[in-house]
Amino acid sequence: MKTRQQIVAGNWKMNKNYGEGRELALEIVARLKLSDTKVVLCTPFIHLSLVQELINGVSNLYTGAQNCHQEDKGAYTGEISVEMLKSVGVSYVILGHSERREYFAESDELLAKKVDKVLAAGLLPIFCCGESLDIRDADTHIAHVEAQIKAGLFHLSAEDFAKVVIAYEPIWAIGTGRTASPEQAQDMHAAIRALLASKYGAEAADATSILYGGSVNGGNAAVLFAQPDVDGGLVGGASLKADEFITIVEATK
Numbered sequence: 001m002k003t004r005q006q007i008v009a010g011n012w013k014m015n016k017n018y019g020e021g022r023e024l025a026l027e028i029v030a031r032l033k034l035s036d037t038k039v040v041l042c043t044p045f046i047h048l049s050l051v052q053e054l055i056n057g058v059s060n061l062y063t064g065a066q067n068c069h070q071e072d073k074g075a076y077t078g079e080i081s082v083e084m085l086k087s088v089g090v091s092y093v094i095l096g097h098s099e100r101r102e103y104f105a106e107s108d109e110l111l112a113k114k115v116d117k118v119l120a121a122g123l124l125p126i127f128c129c130g131e132s133l134d135i136r137d138a139d140t141h142i143a144h145v146e147a148q149i150k151a152g153l154f155h156l157s158a159e160d161f162a163k164v165v166i167a168y169e170p171i172w173a174i175g176t177g178r179t180a181s182p183e184q185a186q187d188m189h190a191a192i193r194a195l196l197a198s199k200y201g202a203e204a205a206d207a208t209s210i211l212y213g214g215s216v217n218g219g220n221a222a223v224l225f226a227q228p229d230v231d232g233g234l235v236g237g238a239s240l241k242a243d244e245f246i247t248i249v250e251a252t253k
């Protein structure tokens, strides 16, 4: 049994219409066994209100958004604010997912602003970092991830930093079926924790949940989560099937 908070977050990405999302959430609620692991359903925006209602009262089950805007409100067509998310009971917001960084050109600077906005609203960021295959092959992956974390998070006070969840997601492992080996995940997670310790101290670093993401499934979750510095997962494709997602949640210790 690990002492650090274990978290499994399902990132539905742009999948499931309203009815399908309702069904998936209902099945998860019905089958999830009570445990100490926090489970976060990061659905598309249209589902959040309904899913939040469905999970109300279920302990350790939360909703999360996949993005938010960095401003409070105003003329930002197509965007969503933290207050809107908060008003339907959302707890977490994924920030800096590699798909947002790549397809929507989200920079480190922008992400630092979003992190501030999320924390100021009393919500909890799941801050993503991770390297491309080129960077991994060049053996500069640790420096790359460290730079992302410094740029996105290191302006935070210790008090604010304590609310952050980090998700390490090597881009080459996302949606590819090619998972990082348990050793690769552990090495990076340990490097991240050492970096956090250098800035916020060993105790704060030790208390930070660092999730692994990238082709986590029912078959590989247990061995990944058994690594000492892996505190659960951010799960994409496998979060779209209730039975597999539950298997992944149950793989946390």
Ligand code: PGA
Residues within 6 Å of the ligand: 011, 169, 173, 174, 175, 176, 177, 213, 214, 215, 216, 234, 235, 236, 237, 238
């Ligand atoms: P995947 O996605 O599990 O489908 O690889 C993970 C993620 O992008 O969060």
